[in-house]
Amino acid sequence: MILAKTGNEALALAMKHINPDVVAAYPITPSTEIVQIFSTYVADGAVDSEFVAVESEHSAMAACIGAAASGCRTMTATASQGLALMHEMLFIAGGLRLPIVMSVASRALSSPLNIHGDHSDSLASRDSGWLQFFCETVQEGYDTLIQAVKIAERASLPAICAIDGFILSHCLERIETFEEKDVRDWLGPYRASYDLLDLKKPILVGPATLQDYYYEFKRGQIEGMNRALPVIEEVQAEFRKRFGRGYDVVEEYRTEDAEAVLFLMGSACGTVREAVDALRLAGKKVGMVKLRVYRPWPHQLLKPLLQRFKAVGVLDRADTVSSWGGHLFTELSSTLYDAPQRPKLLSYVYGLGGKEFTPEDAAGIFAEVLSGSKPEMVTYVGVRS
Amino acid sequence: MARLKKWQELPCGAIIEDMEAVRENKTGAWRSERPVWNKDKCISCYTCWLYCPDAAIVINDGKVAGINYDYCKGCGICASVCPKKVQAITMEKERK
Numbered sequence: 001m002i003l004a005k006t007g008n009e010a011l012a013l014a015m016k017h018i019n020p021d022v023v024a025a026y027p028i029t030p031s032t033e034i035v036q037i038f039s040t041y042v043a044d045g046a047v048d049s050e051f052v053a054v055e056s057e058h059s060a061m062a063a064c065i066g067a068a069a070s071g072c073r074t075m076t077a078t079a080s081q082g083l084a085l086m087h088e089m090l091f092i093a094g095g096l097r098l099p100i101v102m103s104v105a106s107r108a109l110s111s112p113l114n115i116h117g118d119h120s121d122s123l124a125s126r127d128s129g130w131l132q133f134f135c136e137t138v139q140e141g142y143d144t145l146i147q148a149v150k151i152a153e154r155a156s157l158p159a160i161c162a163i164d165g166f167i168l169s170h171c172l173e174r175i176e177t178f179e180e181k182d183v184r185d186w187l188g189p190y191r192a193s194y195d196l197l198d199l200k201k202p203i204l205v206g207p208a209t210l211q212d213y214y215y216e217f218k219r220g221q222i223e224g225m226n227r228a229l230p231v232i233e234e235v236q237a238e239f240r241k242r243f244g245r246g247y248d249v250v251e252e253y254r255t256e257d258a259e260a261v262l263f264l265m266g267s268a269c270g271t272v273r274e275a276v277d278a279l280r281l282a283g284k285k286v287g288m289v290k291l292r293v294y295r296p297w298p299h300q301l302l303k304p305l306l307q308r309f310k311a312v313g314v315l316d317r318a319d320t321v322s323s324w325g326g327h328l329f330t331e332l333s334s335t336l337y338d339a340p341q342r343p344k345l346l347s348y349v350y351g352l353g354g355k356e357f358t359p360e361d362a363a364g365i366f367a368e369v370l371s372g373s374k375p376e377m378v379t380y381v382g383v384r385s
Numbered sequence: 386m387a388r389l390k391k392w393q394e395l396p397c398g399a400i401i402e403d404m405e406a407v408r409e410n411k412t413g414a415w416r417s418e419r420p421v422w423n424k425d426k427c428i429s430c431y432t433c434w435l436y437c438p439d440a441a442i443v444i445n446d447g448k449v450a451g452i453n454y455d456y457c458k459g460c461g462i463c464a465s466v467c468p469k470k471v472q473a474i475t476m477e478k479e480r481k
Contacts, residue, residue, distance in 0.1 A: 095398070095399050096398045096399055096400075097397050097398035097399075098398070156397050156398065193397060193398075194396075194400065194402075201402070202404060203400050203401060203402050204400065204401035204404075204407060205398070205399070205400055206399055207399060207400075207401045207407075209399065212389060213389075213390075213395075215392075216390065216391070216392035216395055217392070217395060217399050219392040220392050220393075220395050220397065223392075224397070
């Protein structure tokens with residue numbers, strides 16, 4: 001069905017089509033409308049989900065952990081300070097390998113207070129053991145949330161599906177949705193790997209493990225993330241086969257003979273496409289590499305792909321506040337360190353707190369990347385100075 | 386102590402499937418106070434058994450038969466839930 005939907009509406013609709021067993025969420029700001037819209041589906045009897053309205057995001061994730069540990073397909077949604085308040089619980093979900101799926105309308109973190117879109121909240125959660133998907137469009141958000149459920153359950157890892165706050169969460173877009181029945185059939189029922197209430201085979205979930213076992217459990221968790229990339233590729237292929245459209249972990253745009261590319265995630269990829277098209281008309285050999293999966297970090301794919309280019313401009317919509325640029329820049333530069341051929345890497349931070357990022361900004365970056373050098377180590381695009 | 390398992394041998398997620406591991410982990414040494422159970426006062430109402438977070442109330446032939454000090458952490462819940470008229474459990478300082 002072709003519909004006009006905001007990112008929030010589209011992700012809530014995806015949740016309706018998924019029909020999770022339990023949704024536990026904090027229903028008001030900083031959460032977006034996703035939870036509010038989903039709660040109307042619950043009230044109308046359009047889903048079978050148990051909806052738990054809790055008193056904080058910390059409690060929301062705690063309730064999700066309980067639900068997922070007892071074998072329920074569990075989802076939630078949050079943003080910004082809400083995700084920050086969940087922080088402690090994110091690690092527990094990760095360590096317990098519970099396939100909770102959460103949509104995040106990625107937004108800035110206080111202080112100063114700001115409600116608009118950047119990647120600070122999601123990226124601050126990067127070491128919590130969650131899969132992380134960043135979407136370019138509302139359509140991709142709808143599709144990715146559905147995929148994330150299957151990926152999370154097959155990989156036994158929790159997953160964040162991020163859409164850029166306001167830029168996608170509150171903007172209307174034409175999307176094509178699937179039949180509810182088809183989504184539910186494709187996902188199938190969730191079968192947890194253990195039964196919490198089997199009296200004949202009792203288990204203990206979340207034990208204390210000290211010097212004797214903690215490290216060994218962590219090593220297993222790391223292995224789960226190591227093995228997640230093929231699972232993602234497998235589910236993406238299944239999705240494409242079933243629904244006739246799909247995505248890759250890393251996507252290229254007009255890179256065939258490109259000398260300079262920009263490397264980034266999220267909605268700004270659309271802006272960069274505009275700039276690439278305009279520059280291509282002017283005969284410039286430029287392209288874009290879009291990262292869709294941030295965790296696991298797909299180093300196996302990035303290393304061979306990016307060493308083809310002379311120069312790569314790395315665009316971060318968050319900063320590590322370390323004086324060494326953003327997350328993508330630091331991780332990509334370490335990925336390429338021992339590559340036989342290393343492109344020149346140029347670091348750009350842009351769009352913090354929802355600051356507008358235009359095709360002209362992208363064109364200006366391309367001019368520098370084509371030249372292979374720039375005056376500062378990290379460039380803060382669009383900041384008044 | 387059983388042989389320590391390799392990481393590859395552990396279940397997915399922080400789960401203990403082998404309940405012997407829990408039995409081996411004797412938590413009684415954590416106590417700073419110990420509950421002392423008075424057999425003559427006890428009416429076997431099971432309230433302490435119901436509330437004990439460490440399953441340390443011993444039951445024999447359907448009756449409360451004492452406290453398992455291997456696992457009792459000395460939290461004092463049993464003493465506080467024991468009915469006021471009965472007071473069969475009192476807390477005492479743990480002797481070193």
